[in-house]
Amino acid sequence: MRGEFTGEPVPSDVLDRVLGAAHAAPSVGLTQPWDFVLVRDRGIRREFRDHVHEQRAEFAATLSGERSSTFSGIKIEGILESSLGVVVSYDAGRGAPAVLGRHSIADAGLYSVCLAIQNLWLAATAEGLGLGWVSFYREEFLSRLLGIPDGVRPVAWLCLGPVSHLEDTPDLERRGWRRRRPLADVVHHDRWGAQG
Amino acid sequence: MRGEFTGEPVPSDVLDRVLGAAHAAPSVGLTQPWDFVLVRDRGIRREFRDHVHEQRAEFAATLSGERSSTFSGIKIEGILESSLGVVVSYDAGRGAPAVLGRHSIADAGLYSVCLAIQNLWLAATAEGLGLGWVSFYREEFLSRLLGIPDGVRPVAWLCLGPVSHLEDTPDLERRGWRRRRPLADVVHHDRWGAQG
Numbered sequence: 053m054r055g056e057f058t059g060e061p062v063p064s065d066v067l068d069r070v071l072g073a074a075h076a077a078p079s080v081g082l083t084q085p086w087d088f089v090l091v092r093d094r095g096i097r098r099e100f101r102d103h104v105h106e107q108r109a110e111f112a113a114t115l116s117g118e119r120s121s122t123f124s125g126i127k128i129e130g131i132l133e134s135s136l137g138v139v140v141s142y143d144a145g146r147g148a149p150a151v152l153g154r155h156s157i158a159d160a161g162l163y164s165v166c167l168a169i170q171n172l173w174l175a176a177t178a179e180g181l182g183l184g185w186v187s188f189y190r191e192e193f194l195s196r197l198l199g200i201p202d203g204v205r206p207v208a209w210l211c212l213g214p215v216s217h218l219e220d221t222p223d224l225e226r227r228g229w230r231r232r233r234p235l236a237d238v239v240h241h242d243r244w245g246a247q248g
Numbered sequence: 249m250r251g252e253f254t255g256e257p258v259p260s261d262v263l264d265r266v267l268g269a270a271h272a273a274p275s276v277g278l279t280q281p282w283d284f285v286l287v288r289d290r291g292i293r294r295e296f297r298d299h300v301h302e303q304r305a306e307f308a309a310t311l312s313g314e315r316s317s318t319f320s321g322i323k324i325e326g327i328l329e330s331s332l333g334v335v336v337s338y339d340a341g342r343g344a345p346a347v348l349g350r351h352s353i354a355d356a357g358l359y360s361v362c363l364a365i366q367n368l369w370l371a372a373t374a375e376g377l378g379l380g381w382v383s384f385y386r387e388e389f390l391s392r393l394l395g396i397p398d399g400v401r402p403v404a405w406l407c408l409g410p411v412s413h414l415e416d417t418p419d420l421e422r423r424g425w426r427r428r429r430p431l432a433d434v435v436h437h438d439r440w441g442a443q444g
Contacts, residue, residue, distance in 0.1 A: 068431075075431045077366065080383060082420040084429055089436040096438060111351040119346060126348070150315060152322070152425060153383040155307040159358070160383045163403065166362030167369070170273065174370070187276060187349040187356045199440040207359065224278040229348060233280055235264075235271045240285040242292060244395040 056215040057133040057182055066179050070212075073175035074140075079164035080154050083147035086168045089198050091137035099197060100189070100209065101131040107188040126227045129186045135213030139198060140169055142205045165207050172210065182215035252411040253329040253378055262375050266408075269371035270336075275360035276350050279343035282364045282403075285394055287333035295393060296385070296405065297327040303384040322423045325382045331409030335394060336365055338401045361403050368406065378411035 062070075071088055079085060091097060108128055115123055131137060142165045154160045169185075176183045186209040194206045224230050240246055258266075267284055275281060287293060304324055311319055327333060338361040350356045365381075372379045382405040390402045420426050436442055 071435065072431060075434065078369070078381070078418070080381075082418055082426040082428065084434070087434045087436060087440075089438070089440060091438055093438045107352045111346075111348070114351070115346055123348065128349075147426065150307075150311055152307070152319065152420065153324075153381075155310070156303045156385055157383050157387065162355070162358075163362045163365075166359045167366040169359075170363040170366035171370075173274070173363070174367075185274070185276075185349075187353050189352055191353065198438075201440065204440075222274070222278055224348065230278040230343065232278065235268060238271065238280070238283045239267065240283060242285070242287055242289045242394075244283075244285060244397065244400075 055127050055130070056217060057130045057135070057211065058214045058216060059133055059135060060214045062135050062181065062213055066181070070172055070175045070179060070181070074168040074172035077164065077168040077171045079167070080160040081147055081152035083151055083161060083164065085143050085146045085161045086165045087141045087143060087204065089139040089141070089200075091139060091198070094132070096197060097131050097137060100137070100194070101129065103190070103193050104129055104131065104186060104188045107190070111188065122228050126224065126229060128188055130184050130211040131186065131209070134182070134184070134211035138172070138210040138212050139194065139206055140165060140172070140208045140210065141200055142207050143203065144205070145203050162205075162207065169208055169210070176212060177218065180214070180218070181212060182218060184211040185209070186211060251323050251326070252413060253326045253331070253407065254410045254412060255329055255331060256410045258331050258377065258409055262377070266368055266371045266375060266377070270364040270368035273360065273364040273367045275363070276356040277343055277348035279347055279357060279360065281339050281342045281357045282361045283337045283339060283400065285335040285337070287335060287394070290328070292393060293327050293333060296333070296390070297325065299386070299389050300325055300327065300382060300384045303386070307384065318424050322420065322425060324384055326380050326407040327382065327405070330378070330380070330407035334368070334406040334408050335390065335402055336361060336368070336404045336406065337396055338403050339399065340401070341399050358401075358403065365404055365406070372408060373414065376410070376414070377408060378414060380407040381405070382407060
């Protein structure tokens with residue numbers, strides 16, 4: 053939906069429901085280790101967009117031939133066109149040191165943040181909003197831009213807002229970048245590689 | 249719901265819908281980098297449960313006083329009581345080397361796997377099933393147990409199955425481990441720490 057943002061504001065009750073769904077996600081040790089920075093300021097968004105374009109160019113330089121021309125036709129962000137950016141971050145210090153469930157797997161807190169992001173995404177879709185996850189940025193750049201403190205890691209910049217319409221097929225499939233695979237290819241039984 | 253699993257089988261059409269929801273999650277570069285190992289074998293599950301109990305004891309040893317006694321009353325897994333385990337893993341090689349959107353952020357693929365997990369969780373809940381994420385294990389142990397190849401990382405063991413009932417309040421809140429925080433505490437405007 054990156055090409056379909058209208059830029060109209062998101063009504064505050066709708067935004068509250070979307071953020072409320074994110075905040076209701078399960079989390080390791082019930083730490084709720086996420087934060088949401090709502091970025092509407094156009095100056096900040098413009099700086100971020102310029103940085104993303106640099107990162108895009110870096111990636112484009114790694115491609116050749118057909119991949120390169122396919123990629124050049126893909127819109128990777130709607131930072132200025134969307135109504136706002138929602139930056140979701142991970143605070144590893146929340147509930148620390150004894151986080152129940154993070155003793156064996158350090159990344160478990162980061163996983164919780166992603167569960168919140170998917171709740172946010174689904175709630176946004178249910179409200180008829182479009183959402184695009186931008187991951188063409190350096191974390192240090194975004195932290196500096198928003199004043200995110202040490203110990204907190206930005207996980208996503210989500211472009212959010214009303215759209216002219218929602219597509220049924222993923223952008224990257226429509227643009228010929230990659231096709232989806234059948235579910236049966238990724239299901240195993242009892243042990244890796246075993247069919248049911 | 250870890251104490252409420254009935255152990256009854258999950259009908260195959262229900263399981264297909266739950267896995268189908270997971271597989272429909274968005275993913276970086278449309279790589280769909282997840283796999284699902286469905287573990288019903290009781291011998292494998294018993295081995296995993298024993299390992300989890302060791303990890304639990306390690307964590308318990310880091311606690312003292314009141315925290316220690318609160319933790320001792322919390323059931324952290326339903327590995328044998330649930331109908332099956334769903335092990336979700338991350339294959340960093342899928343779609344590599346030129347994964348669109350993973351150039352700047354190496355963990356973006358791992359994030360996609362978590363989006364699939366949250367879809368799975370919500371679909372399971374919608375089907376009236378219980379789900380408990382077990383994170384008290386060493387990744388190497390689980391990889392060896394299931395024969396997960398190098399380059400693929402286990403992300404979660406999900407206990408799944410019918411339950412006697414679903415609770416409204418998170419287990420850890422009911423057991424006095426930790427309380428949820430208000431959404432307003434984690435929302436910032438334009439810059440970290442700024443109120444709207």
